[in-house]
Amino acid sequence: MTQHDNVGHDVETGLIDADAQVESFRQTRNNRRTELVEDYVELIADLLVDGGEARQVDIAQRLGVAQPTVAKMLKRLISEGYIQQRRYRGIFLTDAGRRLADLCRERHQIVESFLCSIGVSPETARIDAEGMEHHASPETLEAFKRFLARTASSRIAAQG
Amino acid sequence: MTQHDNVGHDVETGLIDADAQVESFRQTRNNRRTELVEDYVELIADLLVDGGEARQVDIAQRLGVAQPTVAKMLKRLISEGYIQQRRYRGIFLTDAGRRLADLCRERHQIVESFLCSIGVSPETARIDAEGMEHHASPETLEAFKRFLARTASSRIAAQG
DNA sequence: GAAATAATATAGCTAAGGCTATTTTTCAAT
DNA sequence: ATTGAAAAATAGCCTTAGCTATATTATTTC
Numbered sequence: 001m002t003q004h005d006n007v008g009h010d011v012e013t014g015l016i017d018a019d020a021q022v023e024s025f026r027q028t029r030n031n032r033r034t035e036l037v038e039d040y041v042e043l044i045a046d047l048l049v050d051g052g053e054a055r056q057v058d059i060a061q062r063l064g065v066a067q068p069t070v071a072k073m074l075k076r077l078i079s080e081g082y083i084q085q086r087r088y089r090g091i092f093l094t095d096a097g098r099r100l101a102d103l104c105r106e107r108h109q110i111v112e113s114f115l116c117s118i119g120v121s122p123e124t125a126r127i128d129a130e131g132m133e134h135h136a137s138p139e140t141l142e143a144f145k146r147f148l149a150r151t152a153s154s155r156i157a158a159q160g
Numbered sequence: 161m162t163q164h165d166n167v168g169h170d171v172e173t174g175l176i177d178a179d180a181q182v183e184s185f186r187q188t189r190n191n192r193r194t195e196l197v198e199d200y201v202e203l204i205a206d207l208l209v210d211g212g213e214a215r216q217v218d219i220a221q222r223l224g225v226a227q228p229t230v231a232k233m234l235k236r237l238i239s240e241g242y243i244q245q246r247r248y249r250g251i252f253l254t255d256a257g258r259r260l261a262d263l264c265r266e267r268h269q270i271v272e273s274f275l276c277s278i279g280v281s282p283e284t285a286r287i288d289a290e291g292m293e294h295h296a297s298p299e300t301l302e303a304f305k306r307f308l309a310r311t312a313s314s315r316i317a318a319q320g
Numbered sequence: 321g322a323a324a325t326a327a328t329a330t331a332g333c334t335a336a337g338g339c340t341a342t343t344t345t346t347c348a349a350t
Numbered sequence: 351a352t353t354g355a356a357a358a359a360t361a362g363c364c365t366t367a368g369c370t371a372t373a374t375t376a377t378t379t380c
Contacts, residue, residue, distance in 0.1 A: 020286065023224075025199070025223050027291070029368095032192065032195075033336085039185070056359095057356085064182040065337090067357080067359095068341095072338090087358080088357075089346095115300060120300050120303045124297050124299045124300060126177075126181075126184055127183070128295055130184040131187070131192075131292075131294070132291075132296065134291070135288055135295070136288060137284050140275060140280050143280045147278050196366090216328065225367090225368075227328075228329080231330085232368090233366095248328060
């Protein structure tokens with residue numbers, strides 16, 4: 001009659017992978033916590049590359065969020081070592097920030113391209129990729145890349 | 161020098177779809193808010209089908225979360241009309257709850273099968289599907305289904 | 321039917337991510 | 351150089367989702 005009988009009970013009645021599911025949920029909760037950080041870092045990198053500066057107002061406007069919300073989040077990014085900030089001056093990515101941004105950008109690109117490649121419209125692909133990218137493991141990304149490569153080569157084959 | 165010049169500025173310098181991106185982020189934030197509700201309803205449906213009852217302890221154990229956390233969430237599910245609960249008795253899905261559960265189950269199934277079909281291992285597919293399912297729009301799900309159907313039929317063709 | 325056990329409920333804490341309103345600082349323009 | 355506008359910082363609020371500890375209610379067992 002311990003806690004563990006619940007698991008046993010489940011196994012007998014057909015819910016085979018109870019502990020595995022626990023892990024999925026844990027993993028997903030973890031991902032959710034890092035999603036925002038990734039969104040910010042990715043966006044900041046975009047703004048820096050594109051306009052040379054990433055101001056709070058720009059970030060806020062892009063995310064559709066109020067400026068103090070951004071200010072608070074930037075403190076978190078600083079404490080986690082992804083950005084540097086000088087009061088009333090700009091925001092800069094640290095090495096770690098740049099690495100994370102690159103990773104996110106690549107991942108985002110793969111997911112979005114992949115969705116398009118299976119026939120999802122560009123607009124929907126953008127929206128869905130925004131949410132899905134954070135949950136795509138390296139293994140899944142590899143599968144997406146394989147698929148993209150295969151599709152590209154078969155398109156070439158069809159032409160030639 | 162209004163707020164809108166930022167958008168204009170971005171357009172000129174290459175970040176073409178600033179307002180579209182705002183919408184993506186908004187959409188994603190919205191999804192994140194409903195994810196937990198969906199996870200709970202889906203899990204409750206599973207437990208009910210499988211064991212005939214969905215107790216707080218079971219849900220807590222499955223989600224890897226403490227029982228009071230579940231209790232609090234169940235209140236939200238009640239107020240949103242997805243479940244009914246009698247003190248110290250079981251939890252039951254309302255019609256709305258059952259509809260949502262069916263929708264989630266189907267969506268989950270499609271995403272997980274799809275990942276497997278492009279070569280992702282079952283374990284990774286389960287984990288990634290758990291996170292990705294909530295961000296797959298109807299259009300993307302349709303694309304997944306089309307792909308699954310095509311893959312299935314080509315497998316049959318290869319055999320015949 | 322009383323005691324022990326298990327499940328649920330409740331109280332009260334934390335952290336995160338939103339918000340508005342306000343103050344401080346910087347920058348630009350006269 | 352001063353002023354006015356824009357940006358950033360700060361204060362203080364809310365909600366959600368997590369936690370622990372504890373009280374309450376059912377259920378089971380003797």
